[in-house]
Amino acid sequence: MKIKFVIIFYLALICLPFDEFPFGVYGFGVNKPLSLYIFLLFLILNIPVLLRLRYKNTELIIFSCILFLIICSFYISYLRYNSIDNQYKVLNEFLGGVITYLSFKAYADIKDEKALLKMFKIILGSYILASIFGIIEFVYIYIAKSDVIISFLQLFLSPRFYGYLYSGHRIQFSFGEPSFIGFHLFLVVFPIILLLNFKGYKIGKLLKFNTCIFLLLSFISLSGKFILDFLVFILAYIFLYKERLTTTKFKLLGLLSIVTLIGGFYLLNYTDLFSRFQNGLYEDSSGRVRSDLSIISLIAIKDHQLMGYGLGNFLDAFKNNISYVDESFGDNYELVTDYYLQNFYLHCYNMYGRILTETGIVGVFIFILIFFKLAKYSKHNFNKFVSVLLLYNLLQVDTFSFFQLSFWIALFLSPSFWEFLNMERKGEQEFEAETKAS
Template identity: 25%
Template sequence: MNKIKQSLISIIILLFWIMSIIDFFGAFKFNIALSDLFVILLGIIYLIDIRQFRFKKDFPHWWYFFLLLVALFISNIAALCFKDINAVGTMGIVSEIIKFLIIGVYFFVGYNSFSDQKSFNKIIKIWIIGLWLNIMLGLLVQFNYFLGNNILWHNTISTNDRFLGGFTDANLAGTYLTLSFFIVIIFIKLYRSKIYQLVGFITLVLTVFCIFMTQSRGSLAGFLVALGLYTLWNIKKLYKLVILILPLLLIVYFGFVDVDYTLFDESLLTSIEERLESAIQGEGQFLIRKNLSLASLRMGLDHPLLGVGRGNFILNSKPYIDELYDKRDDFIYNESIRSLPHNTFAGIFAEMGLIGLTIFSSIFILLLYKMWNNKNKINTVFFFALIGFGIQSLVLSLENFRGLWLLMGILFILQEIDIDISEEVQGVNINRGVIAYGVISLMVFSGLYIDVARKIPKKIVVGDEELVYSIDAKEQNQTYLLEYSLEDKAKDGTTCIQVYEKFPDGTESLLYQYQYTNANGIGKLSLERSKNVNNYIIKLKGIYNNENEYGKIKLSSLRYKIGDKVYPLHEYKYMPTWLEKIFIQKQWIWKKDIKYSIVEKSFPVWLSENIQLHDIKVNNEDITFYMSSQALVQEDKSLILEYQVDNINKSLSENHSFMRTYLINPKTSTWEIGKEYEFTIPLEGSGEDYKLQAYLNGSNDKKFPIGIFTPDSDSLVDYLNAVTHNQLVLISIKDEGTVGLTPEVTDAMRKLGFECLLKGKYRWSYLAIGGKIEGIGVIESLDDAALELKLNKGSKLGNITIPFELHMKSAGFDTGNISSIVIDGHEYSQNERGMNIVVYDLNKKEVVDSTYFDTHLSIYR
């Protein structure tokens, strides 16, 4: 029996990181681990062998988990008794009880995982094997994601653009990797053979790499602090080893950068940098975590003894978030009111009060006390692992993490068994092996550095101070092509680009001038051959209406081409100026073309977990998709088309991109498995070249590139300009109708007499009556509340007499969500999202058109 128990415990430690979110009966969701199956088998074995079980010997800390359950039960019962607390039902309480029972079981598994030095060594080796499996699986899935093959093998919270391993959340993966890093150090100290040492050092490097790949800022902060403190504590023993590891870390870093930029267009590194930058600036998820932590503390202070009940934080957090963050319609607010506390100890305080927090913290205090009294070599290493966990617990909810409680059980039993590990790191002698390592490392590093240095431009920050670049055109005998890639993340900023011809007498003539607002894309300008031109001068400037957004407009590339030769005007990120000049002269720089066309994919492709795209047919008027489902689809899916101009200088408006959403017909919930369905939708846009992608709602990680097209559909501008002088135009907005508006629309509406002050009025109500009629008294109402207008037959609009009874309504999404235009008792409004428009001809005395434009998305119909 004991051998079976130990075998099952080993399997549990090996597989606990393989997890999936399971929905049980539609009542509650659980993070289920593959190891849970073996936990059940282990429980059965213990029941069969119940006579051998002794609480004092096998589970002396049962009291802790018993008290946790008691505190949970009391806090939830109390929450049900207070009317001011929103509480989960019986199933919710059962769910929380099961979670605490699970962590107790995993503590028990860890506590009984070994009994002597030999079995301890085995458990550490099993943990390392599981870590390797986790790393290999995680990197395989993540790299496939960025290559366009999203492997969906389990239900997760995070997406595969971040390292998950087998976990459901990148934050859990980061915590697991941090704890595992220090377990690898133990492994290196336990196993002294050269092969094991090499495996250990490689594992350390891979573990660090994967922590960065999780993009979990909380995990990264906890790991770096713990690693820094550990290094300082052991600096006398580790400095030689650190010197040897540095070249390997540089090789790994430049190798990663090279692969990322070459295969993934720098999307991995950009994602990591953006997440770190938002944390440093106190934006995004950092602000969400701050809101949640403060809300947890305030909630706990309002209910100090028992809290609001375990599992009730989300149900009660909104009033606290409202006090902390006064923005109701943005991402930060919506994420804050639907998230867990993301602070382990503050969350326990909010939900279980001081009583629950005291009980929960007691096990950690007891462990630290035992470790302090047992100051052996192995405890020193694990102490820094616990520091990493402590920092991560400030921004993550880790109380239910199985890996943590496995380790806690291991650490408690470790205090009762004398485990010997080597304190000294083997000396590093300067021998032929070290010299060979140095030479090979230098060669590999040099090759990677040169390859990376010739590829990656340094981004040009466009600011208030004008940037000036010059292109020598004295020897020009063919056309130059100027290209730049603009990244504008400023909410309220403008980019100005001017290109001048400079003549021999020093005078300049403006050749091109463009202004961009919120443009992200490629700009191309043709500089035709001219004998009288000495130079082309490029001037860049950014105008920021909010000083806090300074630096959020950048050029990721600025260059010109003569035939197949490329001449960058920017600096390179990793290359000094003197080396850059040599590379440009020799044309050793990487000549990767800026991508304009979309690579074709072979069919079939997956648009979601269950829906396949078999073929697609497209012209400049419409697109037909041929799809089937491989399993029953529970919801009715919509197909989303994403338009982006191929060259921002060809764009007729400031709106360089837009999306349109179409409910698939027949509805996907009615599809038969395996049967092919076709779905045709119109192409929209006018007079521009668009890069087009498609994806299903909820599956924007599976965007399918279609190609580049030049549609010529009707726009709102064309429609308004076509109104004649004897026609009344009646407008009513439903839901939201302002985001997609462009300056061209504003100009067209002003020709009808409207002020059109709609910019920034998200989900406001809007009613308007106007036209190109001399002497008309224009009516225009705009409010964040619902609007209603009634006019009797014979009413005057300036010099115009209304020949009908009129009743109009407009309401944004939050205030009624309706559009109504009733003329002589008949409803003419389409009552769709955006601008609903009715045109009445005064000469014909009849409605001549009724239409709508979904101006939340675009100005096309």
């Protein structure tokens, strides 16, 4: 089997740093990365390849289970609300994840180690674009507030960037908002760099320089989530790779953690940060919204225990429970706006809470089954490391089209990626032996 039009696949990789351009910027009604649609074109041109690919039982079970929950949600929503509009959005979201997954599966299953290396390096190189945006935003905030810069940025970023630049003085690169930085830096860039380092591949000076710029500018995003993501990344690395760490490296990582924490508190104004935690984040509008939605997502199962509210119907769970969770929610603009919305797809920003509320006990059982099906492919240290990061980040995102999730699962299930892992430097346990043992 030979994959065709691979240049289209590489073009999709180059566009990965664009979270909202052009669909979320120009009001096309879709807020998905440009890459997704280029991946779709790539798949259409390689339909014969897709039909001849071998699909594991794990893949078929996961696909069938999620599709079953979506079909159930259509049925539940039609019976309870006489509307299935939100379920079409869920289906669209699911298809986005499938498109990303199949694109990387088609590439990884057919290509060899050199091709995988090329893919990883193109992904790293694509973030040079993100850094360029970060530098431009830095210039605007700290050097020259120019209308020319604003005119350029508004071509690629959604209107929300005005608030981050004008009032917040926050850098967001080419992403949807500053809080998305961790998804790119700690779930894509750093894991790939670590993987290439373990295999002994050298990363070019330009990519090293860009990574340093990317990291330094990320601190100026003034995102508390970025600081937390960085600390979790360091702790996960220390825990899972402690055998690799010399005393010097361990001390350096400890020092880096302390510097990150102190630097983060300084940049974010530590007095305000402590007061926000002391008051349960209620002094912060966004923090209060996320806190209320997360609590609701955990308690709303009491309303519909077996099958939940149905995928896409979190807004109804919100309306039925917000007054119990936050009696004074009326003084928060975002919460009030959400309450009076009709037929709207409301996010709870927590995948675990979403599964609990929208799919009930049946859905929880299904996702536990999926978890154990995937766990046997995560016994290699690197896979464990990325899996821990993914599980942590699902506390902050609730979409089935989460690119990083589809990307890594596709690689974990790919035989060529197992071979790629097997060729790491000495000191790593043989992944093939681990897979057989499982």
